Amino acid sequence: MAFNLRLIQALLVLAISIFHSLPGVEAAVGVNWGTTASHPLPPPKVVELLKSNNITKVKLFDADPNVLQSLSGTNIYVTVGIPNSMLRSLNSSKKAAESWVHDNLTRYFSDAGTGVRIEYIAVGDEPFLQSYGDQFHPFIVGAAINIQTALTAAKLANKVRVVVPCSSDTFASESSLPSKGHFRPDINETMIELLTFLNKHRSPFIANISPFLTYRQNKNITLDFSLFKETAHPLNDSHKAYQNSFDLTYDTLVTSLSKAGFPEMEIAVGQIGWPTDGATNATSSIAEIFMKGLTEHLHTKSGTPLRPHNPPTEIYVFSLLDEDQRSIANGNFERHWGIFTFDGQAKYPVNFGQGLKTLVNAQNVDYLASKWCVVNNNMDLSNASASALEACSVADCSAMSPGGSCFNITWPGNISYAFNSYYQQHDQRADSCNFGGLGLITTVDPSMEKCRFSVGLQTSLACSLHGSFLIYWILLLTAAISLCLWSPT
Ligand SMILES: *[C@@H]1O[C@H](CO)[C@@H](O)[C@H](O)[C@H]1NC(C)=O
Ligand SMILES: *[C@@H]1O[C@H](CO)[C@@H](O)[C@H](O)[C@H]1NC(C)=O
Ligand SMILES: *[C@@H]1O[C@H](CO)[C@@H](O)[C@H](O)[C@H]1NC(C)=O
Ligand SMILES: *[C@@H]1O[C@H](CO)[C@@H](O)[C@H](O)[C@H]1NC(C)=O
Numbered sequence: 431m432a433f434n435l436r437l438i439q440a441l442l443v444l445a446i447s448i449f450h451s452l453p454g455v456e457a458a459v460g461v462n463w464g465t466t467a468s469h470p471l472p473p474p475k476v477v478e479l480l481k482s483n484n485i486t487k488v489k490l491f492d493a494d495p496n497v498l499q500s501l502s503g504t505n506i507y508v509t510v511g512i513p514n515s516m517l518r519s520l521n522s523s524k525k526a527a528e529s530w531v532h533d534n535l536t537r538y539f540s541d542a543g544t545g546v547r548i549e550y551i552a553v554g555d556e557p558f559l560q561s562y563g564d565q566f567h568p569f570i571v572g573a574a575i576n577i578q579t580a581l582t583a584a585k586l587a588n589k590v591r592v593v594v595p596c597s598s599d600t601f602a603s604e605s606s607l608p609s610k611g612h613f614r615p616d617i618n619e620t621m622i623e624l625l626t627f628l629n630k631h632r633s634p635f636i637a638n639i640s641p642f643l644t645y646r647q648n649k650n651i652t653l654d655f656s657l658f659k660e661t662a663h664p665l666n667d668s669h670k671a672y673q674n675s676f677d678l679t680y681d682t683l684v685t686s687l688s689k690a691g692f693p694e695m696e697i698a699v700g701q702i703g704w705p706t707d708g709a710t711n712a713t714s715s716i717a718e719i720f721m722k723g724l725t726e727h728l729h730t731k732s733g734t735p736l737r738p739h740n741p742p743t744e745i746y747v748f749s750l751l752d753e754d755q756r757s758i759a760n761g762n763f764e765r766h767w768g769i770f771t772f773d774g775q776a777k778y779p780v781n782f783g784q785g786l787k788t789l790v791n792a793q794n795v796d797y798l799a800s801k802w803c804v805v806n807n808n809m810d811l812s813n814a815s816a817s818a819l820e821a822c823s824v825a826d827c828s829a830m831s832p833g834g835s836c837f838n839i840t841w842p843g844n845i846s847y848a849f850n851s852y853y854q855q856h857d858q859r860a861d862s863c864n865f866g867g868l869g870l871i872t873t874v875d876p877s878m879e880k881c882r883f884s885v886g887l888q889t890s891l892a893c894s895l896h897g898s899f900l901i902y903w904i905l906l907l908t909a910a911i912s913l914c915l916w917s918p919t
């Protein structure tokens with residue numbers, strides 16, 4: 431009897447160890463939720479959107495109280511972010527780190543389903559980006575250490591991990607060969623300090639990978655290779671055949687980590703996606719092919735040539751929603767990374783682990799009135815272009831760039847597009863459709879073919895704040911009046 435039990439025990443242990451040595455578990459798929467928008471979808475609506483699409487992980491870029499409150503009690507796993515601008519003070523002051531943890535973590539944290547299920551603190555966002563120079567990287571490790579210390583003091587170090595999302599220009603390789611991968615020489619030493627820190631606290635290395643940007647920057651990479659399409663000509667590197675751009679970048683990182691002395695470092699992908707407007711080959715149909723290729727690749731659990739048994743543990747799609755105020759320094763496509771449009775409408779189906787499904791749109795979205803601002807054709811339009819350019823300097827005209835959905839609308843349609851974008855961004859205020867008398871407000875949708883003239887969203891913040899203040903004053907007034915009426919004269 432006892433013998434049999436021991437045998438069963440041994441078999442169980444064997445079964446478990448075989449299970450663990452099999453190709454890794456499928457990566458958990460989450461989304462990045464950014465809020466660099468003039469009229470962001472209200473956080474409770476976004477949370478509804480996440481829930482109705484079974485999205486269980488979300489990565490934030492800051493610690494906005496409205497966003498964290500909306501995520502409270504949802505069981506969604508959350509990464510809260512610390513903006514790069516705070517790194518300097520968090521490096522130099524343990525007190526600042528303590529305050530940050532107190533105000534932005536302890537206050538919301540819960541792993542019991544009542545508060546916010548925070549699992550990571552992302553210290554900085556792509557602080558090693560080459561274009562930043564040494565603006566942020568001298569502070570990153572110090573800031574991470576101070577946050578970790580504050581986390582330990584708050585007794586949360588075993589529940590929340592500190593990570594640093596890194597851009598893919600943090601590492602590089604000669605001739606695109608993964609076996610030649612290495613971290614950028616100017617940040618080599620900082621990177622070793624960071625890896626030592628991450629390793630000590632068993633935090634993953636977070637890398638943002640962008641096959642779209644790689645395709646734009648590297649003439650040797652084809653679109654098919656970027657989109658996970660079958661290729662008769664894989665890229666060969668030291669007896670390994672690379673079938674797609676994702677594996678190429680991922681293994682370049684694997685080599686870089688090995689050379690830095692951390693061959694076993696766990697990797698998670700912090701951002702990956704494909705934009706749908708504002709550049710050539712940035713369309714919904716190509717984005718759909720990319721996302722389908724990516725999710726199928728992850729589904730096979732086969733990993734990459736250098737890590738066949740250790741695929742990334744988690745990936746975060748970039749991004750949930752389009753954001754009309756993102757910097758376009760790198761290109762106009764920057765405002766079109768969403769799998770949903772700015773108002774929460776799905777652009778294409780995505781597989782979040784339950785199979786390829788049409789995504790559920792945001793419901794009961796509060797739009798401004800069905801009004802647009804266009805150019806008045808009865809006026810002398812000789813100066814209209816100048817007004818349009820001015821409008822575009824603050825509004826979002828990124829869809830009009832080459833390859834964009836509004837690139838080929840004819841003059842003066844492009845002027846109208848600019849005017850309308852400005853008008854919506856200014857909450858359809860009458861004076862924002864003036865343009866020296868050239869603007870005209872219309873209730874006829876001027877959209878043409880692929881070029882959509884959008885109607886803006888109600889600003890949630892202004893609305894809900896005004897709403898609650900109004901109710902507050904009405905209550906106060908009612909109370910005062912009833913007091914007056916009842917007071918004995
Ligand atoms: C979400 O999950 C539930 C339960 O597993 C399922 O019924 C539903 O179809 C899923 N929704 C989507 C959009 O995948
Ligand atoms: C980071 O903070 C430490 C401790 O206050 C300080 O000694 C160091 O100079 C700071 N690093 C930079 C680059 O300012
Ligand atoms: C908490 O996070 C918010 C948003 O990122 C930031 O503005 C604030 O300064 C943080 N609080 C502290 C004490 O650092
Ligand atoms: C492109 O391929 C050529 C030939 O294989 C190679 O010499 C070159 O370094 C590659 N360029 C890049 C940017 O990888």
Ligand SMILES: *[C@@H]1O[C@H](CO)[C@@H](O)[C@H](O)[C@H]1NC(C)=O
Binds near residue numbers: 614615618619622690
């Ligand atoms: C980076 O640092 C490692 C370890 O100190 C060193 O072996 C390597 O040569 C360095 N690489 C560069 C390019 O500086």
Ligand SMILES: *[C@@H]1O[C@H](CO)[C@@H](O)[C@H](O)[C@H]1NC(C)=O
Binds near residue numbers: 662664665666671
């Ligand atoms: C890589 O090797 C395979 C098989 O040896 C070959 O068919 C393919 O053309 C090679 N790829 C390139 C880009 O040379």
Ligand SMILES: *[C@@H]1O[C@H](CO)[C@@H](O)[C@H](O)[C@H]1NC(C)=O
Binds near residue numbers: 653710711
């Ligand atoms: C990608 O863009 C190029 C250049 O505009 C174009 O020739 C090609 O047809 C596009 N590919 C797809 C799949 O749309």
Ligand SMILES: *[C@@H]1O[C@H](CO)[C@@H](O)[C@H](O)[C@H]1NC(C)=O
Binds near residue numbers: 810812813
């Ligand atoms: C166009 O602008 C110029 C220079 O500001 C001005 O002199 C001219 O009157 C304007 N024309 C119209 C039709 O508004």
Ligand SMILES: *[C@@H]1O[C@H](CO)[C@@H](O)[C@H](O)[C@H]1NC(C)=O
Binds near residue numbers: 839840878
């Ligand atoms: C714009 O170009 C697309 C193809 O790139 C075409 O299908 C569409 O009809 C054009 N629209 C206009 C208004 O010319």
Ligand SMILES: *[C@@H]1O[C@H](CO)[C@@H](O)[C@H](O)[C@H]1NC(C)=O
Binds near residue numbers: 840848
């Ligand atoms: C609109 O199109 C005209 C003619 O193609 C061009 O000269 C003008 O610069 C465009 N204006 C804007 C704001 O795109």
